Amino acid sequence: MTLVPSLLALSILVAAVLGLLGWVLPKVTRKPQTGGIPLACLATLWLGIQTGYVLYNHDPTERANAIWREDDFFFLGLLLWNVIQIGLHWLLLAQDERRSHFASWGHPLLVLCGGMVVSGMALDHYLLILPTGIALMALGLPLTVGGKKLHGPEALLKTFFDQRFALLFFSMAVVVGLSTMHTVELAWWFKSAQAGAIPALLALLLFATALFTLVGITPFHMNRVDLLTGGHPVGAMVQLIGQSFMVATLCFRLARAGELSTSSVVSDQFLAGFCLFAFILSALSAMDQRTVNRILAFLIVGNLPLLLPSLQLSSLLQEQSPLIPSWALLASLGLGCLLVYFVFLPLSQRSKELLTWESCSGIGLNNPFMAFVFLLGLANLSGFPGTLGFDARVSLAQLSFEQGWVYTGWAILLSCPLQSLVVLRLASFFFYRKRTVPVKVPTPLSLQIPSLLLFALLAGSGFVYWLI
Numbered sequence: 001m002t003l004v005p006s007l008l009a010l011s012i013l014v015a016a017v018l019g020l021l022g023w024v025l026p027k028v029t030r031k032p033q034t035g036g037i038p039l040a041c042l043a044t045l046w047l048g049i050q051t052g053y054v055l056y057n058h059d060p061t062e063r064a065n066a067i068w069r070e071d072d073f074f075f076l077g078l079l080l081w082n083v084i085q086i087g088l089h090w091l092l093l094a095q096d097e098r099r100s101h102f103a104s105w106g107h108p109l110l111v112l113c114g115g116m117v118v119s120g121m122a123l124d125h126y127l128l129i130l131p132t133g134i135a136l137m138a139l140g141l142p143l144t145v146g147g148k149k150l151h152g153p154e155a156l157l158k159t160f161f162d163q164r165f166a167l168l169f170f171s172m173a174v175v176v177g178l179s180t181m182h183t184v185e186l187a188w189w190f191k192s193a194q195a196g197a198i199p200a201l202l203a204l205l206l207f208a209t210a211l212f213t214l215v216g217i218t219p220f221h222m223n224r225v226d227l228l229t230g231g232h233p234v235g236a237m238v239q240l241i242g243q244s245f246m247v248a249t250l251c252f253r254l255a256r257a258g259e260l261s262t263s264s265v266v267s268d269q270f271l272a273g274f275c276l277f278a279f280i281l282s283a284l285s286a287m288d289q290r291t292v293n294r295i296l297a298f299l300i301v302g303n304l305p306l307l308l309p310s311l312q313l314s315s316l317l318q319e320q321s322p323l324i325p326s327w328a329l330l331a332s333l334g335l336g337c338l339l340v341y342f343v344f345l346p347l348s349q350r351s352k353e354l355l356t357w358e359s360c361s362g363i364g365l366n367n368p369f370m371a372f373v374f375l376l377g378l379a380n381l382s383g384f385p386g387t388l389g390f391d392a393r394v395s396l397a398q399l400s401f402e403q404g405w406v407y408t409g410w411a412i413l414l415s416c417p418l419q420s421l422v423v424l425r426l427a428s429f430f431f432y433r434k435r436t437v438p439v440k441v442p443t444p445l446s447l448q449i450p451s452l453l454l455f456a457l458l459a460g461s462g463f464v465y466w467l468i
Contacts, residue, residue, distance in 0.1 A: 173206035271309065272407030276414060278305040283418040287425065292355040296340060299381050299422060303333055306393070306415065309400060309408050329396060332380050332389035339377025343370045364430035371430045378426065382419035390416060 177184050180199035181192060186207075192200030282302025289295045306329055344355075364371035380389040393412050400409035 170207070173203045176203040176206060268405045268407050271405070272411040275305045275309065275408065276411040278302070279411070279415040279418050283422060286419075286422045290356050292344070292360055292426075295422065295426065296344065296378075299378065299419060300333075300337065302419060303381060303415075306396070306412065309396060309405070309412060328388070328392040332383075332387070332392045336377045336380030336389060339373055339380065343374040343377070346370075360426075361429040362431075364427075375423065375427050375430070378423040379420075382423045383416035384420050384423060385416070 174184055176199055177189060181188065181197070181203070183189075189200045189203050189207075193204055279302060282298050286295050286298035286302065289298065310329060363374075376387075378384075379387045383389040383393045393416060397409040397412040400406070400412065
């Protein structure tokens, strides 16, 4: 086994150990929030070890000449952003001390059976792993989880919604494999990775990310998948994207010992499509939440795809100008986080329960200053017009237009209205009278029937392909 796949396997192994610790510690101590701070420290330590290895692996002359390159600057900024976000994400989501009541003794049995069937399907072709696994978990969920509210169609719909990130990473891996290597054979990807091919390494990273996301064990699930694991989020999106970028950077430089050029791997349409899809998913996820801490978490995490165009532009240009929009973007996100937490932490400490849409309503009428600071932080996070976040996104989009990446520039601009809708909805609650009863909207039947048909189609197509 060569060096590059060994490092990739080591990174996945360490992340798996962290995930198992996050799953075991709350069950052993009977305190869901116990594993939060230790896991955040371990994740930060692992990111630091990776960074040190990247910086000191080259000889001193090459390192001294390369340390001031644009992609090195961005790499260090990405590391700092990930370390900060791991702590902030834990600070937000560790407020939830309630243990989920949906975990069942039948879940391990379901995962074991699903794993056996999925492994058998993978012997035929690995493309069947994700659709078959999701269909099995969705169809078997009503058998292991009881309750009047958890009927079959609702469980299927929620399972598909929670696994949207697994399908996203899986589709990205397939697109990279087809567009660059013209094949989706996993064995060919491994052979190409051993030879140091950048697209093969990227495709393997995306595929591994999709697999761990499908399993749903922290820190790999992108959402609080209550119906599947009863787990608590640990900043999975932040940690996993940062982990993938750092491992990819390490592998690229060890394999090629040259400049990291994303333009040779990612096209304008692919990058724009991924960013726009991620913006839509994060905005819909934030609108779907009822508690304020979850809304803030999805807003913060939803800004991370903006780092992808920054990385791409930094690798295209060999001057200092790409650093200005990148650091302005990081500064606006950091300022937004500080302003939000300046208000959110006192409010969460005073409240005996989690802040929701209803419990935070009327704050602007009683304390306009705190409401203004809170909304100002959210505006910077979402790129609301007139804020530093909006100026940073416009500068990044303008730079994309100048370099001919038109679709990416429009995707960056469209992120502003998508995330601003969440802020406007929260602001409307701040300045309305106090509400005490939540408004419940039942899931329409028009959504339940397509979800059933979708999973039936996935399971049926996989079974027919397996028979053929």
